Amino acid sequence: MTGTLPHREDAASKAIREVLGGDAPARATRGPGGEWYVPVDKSSFERAIPEIAARKFVLISLFCVEGFSPESRHSLLYVLERKGSILVLVRAVAGGQATSVATIFPSAAWPERECRDGFGIGFTGTSDTRRLLLHEPYPKDFHPLDKAFTNAPIVTNDDVPAADEYPFKAMTGEGVYQVAVGPVHAGIIEPGHFRFSVIGETVFNLEIRMFYTHRGIEKLAEGKSTEDCVKVAEAVSGDESVANVTSFCMAVERLSGITVPDRAWYLRTILCELERCCSHLGDEAGMLTDVAFALGSSQFSVLREEVFRKNAELTGSRFLRGMTCIGGVSRDIPRDRLADLAEFVGQLRKRFRVGLSIVLSTPSVIDRFSTTGVVKRELLRPLNITGPVARASGGRVDVRLDHPYGVYDRFVPVHTPIADGDVLARFTVKAQEFLDSLDLIERLIAAIPEGPVQSNEPVRDGYALALVESARGQNLCWVRVKDGRIDRYKVRTASYCNWLAIEHAVPGNIVADFPVINKSMNLSYAGTDM
Amino acid sequence: MVNAFSCLVKRKVTDEHPAKNEEIEKLGAEIKREIDARFGRSLAIRELDAGSDNAAEIEINNLSNAYYDVERFGIAFVASPRHADVLLVTGAVTHNMEIAVKKTYDAMPFPKFVVAAGDDACDGGIYKGTYAVLGGVDKVLPVDLIIPGNPPTPAQILAGLLALMKNAGKTR
Known part of the structure; x- marks a missing residue:
């Protein structure tokens, strides 16, 4: 996987050369997804981090891997993104101690606490030493992601003294x-x-x-075969099953060098967009429920139920589960079913527009939505706020555009920028994205080629990063396969990032507006807690 | 101006929905009969997520959309456990939720029933034997009925509630 720096430098390789300097460009290796990995020592890391922040990189993930670098047991991987390029700083931590970067990259605050809970890594200079994943019942000094711990039921504290409460x-x-x-x-x-x-x-x-539904997804994946892990990826968040399976499969395919047949990518993309449709319809209905506009809300929930039924007809699952698999999709969708879907999509668009015009011509709804729960644009980069929430605050972020995967380079989503950042902006963005997804589905069905839907190339050992755009935004996963088994499955959903946006959007509003602000972001608790 | 009397005698302007689902109608009618007879025409359900992946929550919410509209059968989802006859629990019970699950159950008045909905709630599902969960709901609460599924569909949840009603008549 070692590569030379390409002719036209991306932002990541430029940063490697200019910020890290010395022999860093020679030590940099390129991952199969185009991401750059650079090992850094303590002093160059501490010197480089502020400079990388000044270059407008966004810290999109930080996680720990055991047995990754030869020189020490734990390595921290700092995943930084800028203009479609990705830089991964690999910090081998000695003695389980690392330097906190949360004051420079606020999006590191939760991941640092997560690394402490999972692996026992200490962070110097941090202001928050509370546990994150593991609540009070968990014994002190319990670190589930430590390889020395075999996944098995544990004894928890039944009585938590008041002094130990969060x-x-x-x-x-x-x-x-x-x-x-x-x-x-x-x-x-x-x-x-x-x-x-x-x-x-x-x-x-x-x-x-958060983290009440912490189910130990990452530990659960460890030691499983890659096929078995597909079920785990589906369980990260129910309404994001397709997105998380797609990112998991992409990572495994990248690290193994598997080429997914074209038809399979068309089908996968149709499934991804159907999932987005379901999610956005639910959000539109939910926002209207929370301002007590039942007429509008039921229009959208009826359409959503119809999409769920169409999903079941196409794939046997209302949540589109069991379709996406490593190497492609598990079964083909016949031509007549796809033609039927195209017709359904056309009807859906018409009826959605009727519902939308009712909502947008109702002053009481606009009055509740407008200026409520504003997410400020300046928060987008420091907190890595993503998806429709970012796009309603003037952010131009979309994995489908920034890191095109599958056929998204040919089927490009269209966004109309909105910068207000309030509930109304998020409602409008989601309506536009829903209609855009319908367009994409129609175009995909019209252009889908014939051919196989699954590759039978074998899975190899290695590691890779994959990003997808779920309905809620950027979902990331990093997979390492060792001896044919999952060694590490790191997954970070868009919800994990966007929860912090709510903490900033709610102050200044009245308590009664909290439900609609929360619903306008529609974050997954399961996808955050894992 | 619409004449109120003509509204009563005239033919209805609304049509029967073409997508009417016979299975749901039949299940609904049956469950309504049971609820009318045993629960004074109203069954109050408190939903509780004990560690689910949210798919089951979505399906339970769907029971209230216009296609199912289960309130017409006498089923109401209530905001407080104090008002509930049934605790509908989803997900394998996580350690982080254990206390909240017990407190919610304790807050319900007697007689009370517990239904575990979804594979994870039934027996721990894919999380069985791992560090973060206790297992199925039966590890924490006395379960009266399980509804398997990943997630169970709205029709399956309804069928489960019907079975619960019939069983409740026999045992209590």
Whole structure:
């Protein structure tokens, strides 16, 4: 996988040459997905990080891998993105101690806590030493991702003394009171805790505590065969099954050098876009439910049910599960079914437009949506806010455009930029993206070539990074296969990044607007907690 | 101006929905009969995610869309466990949710029923025997009925609730 720097330098290789310098370009290796890996020592890492931040790189992930670098047991991989190029700094950590970069890259705050919980890595200079994944019942000094720990049931603490309870940020001042919500909510949604500090009706601070549904996905994947791990990838988040399986399969295909047949990529892309349609329809319906506009909401939930039924007709699963597999798709979708889908999509577009015009001509809805829950544009880069949430705040980010995969280089999504950043902007962006997905599906069906749908090339050992655009934004996964088994499956969904956007979007709004702000981002708890 | 009386006697302007699902209608009618007889015409369900991947939540929510609209059969999803007859639990119970699951159950008045929906809730599913979960819901609460599926479809959930109603009549 060692490569020479290409003729036309990308932002990552330029940074390797100019920021790291010395023998770094010679030591850089290129991954099969085009990402650059550079090993860095402590001093050059600490010197380079601020400079890389100044070059407008975004820290899109940080994770720990055991047994990756020869010189030490743990390696931290800092995945940095800039203009479609990816730089991975590989820091071999000695003695389980690393330097925190959270003040330079705020998007490192959660991942650093995650590395501490998972592997026992300590971070010097960090302001937050609370556990993240592992709540109070877990024993102290328990690190599940440590290879020495064999995945098995553990003994937890039944009684948690008050002194060991999770400390939320204390907010004090005249008239400040707290509203504690969750983990069990009033509606049928996933568990999470929201701690509002409120003055009168206005939220003054919101702190979110997640990871209630921490199911140990990454440890579960360890030691599984790559085929068995497809089921694990599907379980990361139910409504993102296709996106997460696609990224997992892409990573395995890249590290093994498997070429996916063209027809399979067309089918995969149709599935990805159908999943986006389901998700966006649910969000549009949900936002309208949360402002008590039942007429609009039921229009979209009816359409969504119809898409679910179409999914079942096409694939046997309402969530499109069991289709995407390593090397392609598990079975073909016949021509007449696809023609039927094209017809269905045409009908869907018409009926969606009817629903949309009702909503957009209802002043009470616009009044609730407009100026509510603003995500500021300046937060996008530091927090790696992604997907429709970023695109509604003026961000021009979309993995399908930035790192085209499959057939997205030929079937390019179209975005109309909106910069308001409020609930209305997110509602509008999702409506446009829904219509754009329908266009993409129609174009894909019209152009789909005949041919095989699965490659039977074998899986090899190696590692690779893969990014896909799920309905919620950029999903990342990094897979390492060793002796034919999964050695490390790191997955980071868009929700993981965007939860922090909510903490910034809610203050200044009234508590009663929290549900609609939350729904407008529609984040997956399962996909965050894993 | 619409004459209110003519609305009563005239033929309805709305058509029957072409996508009416016979299976759901039949299940619904049957479940309504059971609920009418045993639960005073209203069955209150509190949904609880104990560590699910959210697919089951989506299907349970779908029960309220216009295609199923289960409220017409007497089924209501309630906001508080204090109002609930049934606790509908999804997901393998995680260590991080264990306390919340127990507290939610304890907050319900008697008589109360527990239904585990989805493969993970039934027996731990793919997470069985791993560090982060206790296993199926039965590891924490007395389960009256399991509804397998990954995730169970709205029709399967409805069929499960019907079985629960019939069984409740026999045993309590």
